[in-house]
Amino acid sequence: MRIVLGIESSCDETAAALVTQDRVILAQRIASQDQAHRPYGGVVPEIAARAHAERLAPLIEATLADAGMTLADVDAVAATAGPGLIGGVMVGLVTAKALAMAADKPLIAINHLEGHALSPRLADAALAYPYLLLLVSGGHCQLLLVEGVGRYRRLATTIDDALGEAFDKTAKLLGLGYPGGPAVERLAAQGDAGAVPLPRPLVGSAEPHFSFAGLKSAVMRAKQAGVHQNADIAAAFQQAAIDCLIDRTRRALAAAGPVNALVVAGGVAANTAIRAALEALAADRGLPFVAPPLGLCTDNAAMIAWAGIERLALGQSDPLDIMARPRWPL
Numbered sequence: 161m162r163i164v165l166g167i168e169s170s171c172d173e174t175a176a177a178l179v180t181q182d183r184v185i186l187a188q189r190i191a192s193q194d195q196a197h198r199p200y201g202g203v204v205p206e207i208a209a210r211a212h213a214e215r216l217a218p219l220i221e222a223t224l225a226d227a228g229m230t231l232a233d234v235d236a237v238a239a240t241a242g243p244g245l246i247g248g249v250m251v252g253l254v255t256a257k258a259l260a261m262a263a264d265k266p267l268i269a270i271n272h273l274e275g276h277a278l279s280p281r282l283a284d285a286a287l288a289y290p291y292l293l294l295l296v297s298g299g300h301c302q303l304l305l306v307e308g309v310g311r312y313r314r315l316a317t318t319i320d321d322a323l324g325e326a327f328d329k330t331a332k333l334l335g336l337g338y339p340g341g342p343a344v345e346r347l348a349a350q351g352d353a354g355a356v357p358l359p360r361p362l363v364g365s366a367e368p369h370f371s372f373a374g375l376k377s378a379v380m381r382a383k384q385a386g387v388h389q390n391a392d393i394a395a396a397f398q399q400a401a402i403d404c405l406i407d408r409t410r411r412a413l414a415a416a417g418p419v420n421a422l423v424v425a426g427g428v429a430a431n432t433a434i435r436a437a438l439e440a441l442a443a444d445r446g447l448p449f450v451a452p453p454l455g456l457c458t459d460n461a462a463m464i465a466w467a468g469i470e471r472l473a474l475g476q477s478d479p480l481d482i483m484a485r486p487r488w489p490l
């Protein structure tokens with residue numbers, strides 16, 4: 161039974177996990193830096209890098225202890241090698257290199273987006289390639305045709321902001337603090353989406369991509385107008401975002417050819433209204449809808465360990481001099 165130690169440090173979560181080939185998460189720990197970044201209303205790269213450097217080694221030790229294991233028991237060390245905030249990525253990757261070298265285990269450098277893309281297969285053993293993946297997070301908004309490990313066809317991406325970013329900016333504007341997504345979702349549940357007219361950028365367009373900058377500006381104008389309830393603005397924003405996601409996903413499904421499932425991943429996939437809308441679209445197309453459990457949607461190390469398991473099964477590993485990459489398209 162293969163076991164991989166996964167390490168994630170590309171944004172503001174310091175995380176480690178031990179995952180087996182048969183999809184058991186033996187142990188995982190996540191240290192969030194929300195408190196450290198809250199006063200700034202967003203992630204400060206320098207603060208994040210320092211926090212990762214302070215926390216990662218004890219966190220890995222604790223994760224191994226939780227599982228009653230030592231490094232000798234793992235088959236490989238997998239770490240996010242990009243894309244992300246380069247200081248944090250370097251902390252995780254250098255730590256993984258040191259552990260791999262000390263314990264004489266293979267190192268596997270994982271693309272963070274691949275971690276998200278394969279995470280549904282950790283949760284669902286029956287999910288077979290190819291599937292259409294909507295990856296929606298704070299840094300990304302993409303539709304990917306996932307055909308196999310390392311075989312990803314990008315059908316659409318955002319031409320400006322990621323949807324998570326738009327959620328976070330909306331939260332800031334409404335005075336909801338950071339991180340914003342869950343707070344906007346809670347407030348939206350009390351509002352009337354029809355009370356505030358907002359645009360749906362690119363809906364109905366033949367072009368495949370996403371755009372959220374115009375929606376974000378419209379939210380700002382609605383707030384500045386001073387006549388709307390915050391809850392109504394939150395609800396209208398969330399509904400506009402859902403309409404954009406559904407329209408673009410419907411278009412991608414038509415372009416993708418036959419797929420086995422519609423899958424959503426990334427932090428924004430934690431949003432229950434978005435999940436429900438995607439589930440309805442999948443049902444309409446006669447497709448299974450797959451969404452990983454909430455804890456696997458936001459940044460975590462189990463998805464990195466799992467991507468390591470999938471790569472290890474194909475005999476893949478990486479040299480110890482592999483570099484961290486701030487930008488790394490799938």
Ligand code: KG4
Pocket residue numbers: 171296297298299300323324325327328339340341342345426427428429430431432457458459
């Ligand atoms: O995948 P993730 O943890 O980190 C990135 O790689 O970006 O995603 C974080 C993003 C943040 O923008 C956060 O506001 C958003 O996911 N998010 C949500 C919800 N929970 C987290 N957005 C909308 N509704 C939610 N419930």
Ligand code: ZN
Pocket residue numbers: 272276297426427458459
């Ligand atoms: Zn992420």
